Amino acid sequence: MTTPTRNRLAITLTFCLILIAGLLSRPEPSSPAPAAPADRLQINAAGATFPYPIYSKWFDEYHKLHPDLEINYQDIGSGGGIRQLQSGTVDFGASDMPLTDQLLGQFKDKPLHFPTVMGAVVPTYNIPGVSAELKFTQKALAQIFMGKITKWNDPQITGPNPGVKLPGDDIVVVHRSDGSGTTFIWTDFLSKADPDWKAKVGSNTSVNWPVGLGGKSNEGVSGLVQQTPDSIGYVELIYALQNHLGFGLVQNKAGAFLKASLAGVTAAAAAITMPADFRVSITDAPGKNAYPISSFTYLLIPSTISDGAKRTAITGFLHWMLTDGQKYTEALSYAPLPKEVVAKEMKQIPDIK
């Protein structure tokens, strides 16, 4: 081997070592947001996608009132919001489902739950020749999604729907394929409707579906339902309302068949006994007017915020969101919080230290 070759090898190896060292050394965690002007306070938040339209409206309106404060919200999904809050990369998070005890146990500083608005989920279906709004008992919905009821003319479906001629065709079940708060609400409801569902499938943002096709997002599910004869799926109430989709009535705890509406969702939230930490499921709520497939969506606020300016800003925003902010909800088809819940949340704001 001649000297130039050996030199070249040495140079190359050194170069590679530097490269590897550079790639391996982890950068120090830095603030993800670009530096704000000194007189402007920036707060970063991330989480659920379902309430994103109302949150961006709120943060925008609040910014108009307080030009020196800017809240950036990234709708990366509840799971991502919880993870980022845990690692401290955001100032607060947002989730469509309350944190489980197990998840809460992983936090050094337990976040507080602040319900913001409510959502609901509705069954949507496509049966050729049937234009009537079908009534579903809770048990029937669970059995359909379990794959136990396989024909549209099953007595459990025809029972509450006298006068509607249902075909003897196979039911095609459609569910969400992406992890979603909508799936959580739906499966939480099915778990209460049928103990068998609770034992075998359970509730989460994604579950091990016994039967059915998966569609991505509300659009995917409603697209599949509209295209596939004899299918049934579930979508968010807001999505169904904004796109003028037909949907079925669901029996509530009091026995009444109810078509989902914003008032029915608020009634469900008002009917439930609210625990001190707001972690509550409002599916299958009591009361004649309560729609049974409803849920809160939450902001997750750290219980200790060491930065005084940020603490003042966040508590100020919460106060505004629970009072003036609520008037923006119905224009965007979200059900507003009942008065009792607002009053209770107001009492939780001073707990942020």
Added chain:
Amino acid sequence: MARLRAGDEIAHVITWAFAASVFVITCLLLYELWSACALPRHKFGLAFLVTSTWDPVFEHFGALPFIYGTLVTSALALLIAVPLGVGAAIFLAELAPPRIADALSFVIELLAAVPSVIYGLIGVFVLVPILRKYVEPALKGVFGYLPLFKGPAVGVGFLAAGVVLAVMIVPFILSISREVLLSVPVDQREAALALGATKWEATWKVVVPYARTGIMGSIFLALARALGETMAVTMVIGNDPKISASLFAPGYSIAAVIANEFTEATSDLYVQSLIELGLVLFLVTIVINALARILILTTAGRGTAH
């Protein structure tokens, strides 16, 4: 002289380092994926690869239906796209008038630039209804006795995903194969024709074998794209982690489940299982590529000009 030699040295070192960095990045990727899925690796071990339950509620995770779906849809796509792409490339390179060939290749290269979500939308709104109403009942009528074509025809499923993927990868096979065929030296053709071969014999027995390595390369590039395609697949595959022999049945692919479930996954085991799926996809791609290389190496030389 000395100045020139120094320039050579620098160029050599820099390009060598760039080449090495590709290798380093691959290793780092593997290392990061491996270290980020410690929980499921210890909990499930190799059973992860052969279990077919995917249950986020009770936290049992197995990758088999996703591996199956990825392989089946990609194989189906190749089965459709290879004859189509290579055949069209031969026509455009050898037989078509140059002006038409140039215009057509431009259109085909445009196809490669269409975002995958557009293919997904066309799949959902055009392809799936056609499959459900016409193609699947027809296949069932003729080949219904085969397990491949049994079960209800719902449109979405392995077949829909395979067809959409095929449309997406045809441009890759076609445009690369055409370039390779065009680069075959003219004297190869002339020699064959001079020996009394017909035009088709010269194309099929001389030009195509000469270009075979390049054509194979285009197919593997297309395969790599099919294996990793996410958006278009998830829109038409039905997203149901089940293993079924029927092409009409819904399935799931590795890339699709990661994209669908990662954002809302909360528990550590769940998130890390999704990362392990990423590792599995990485390994599947490497294994398939390695097999392909071996295939080329063992068959190269037979009947080719190399």
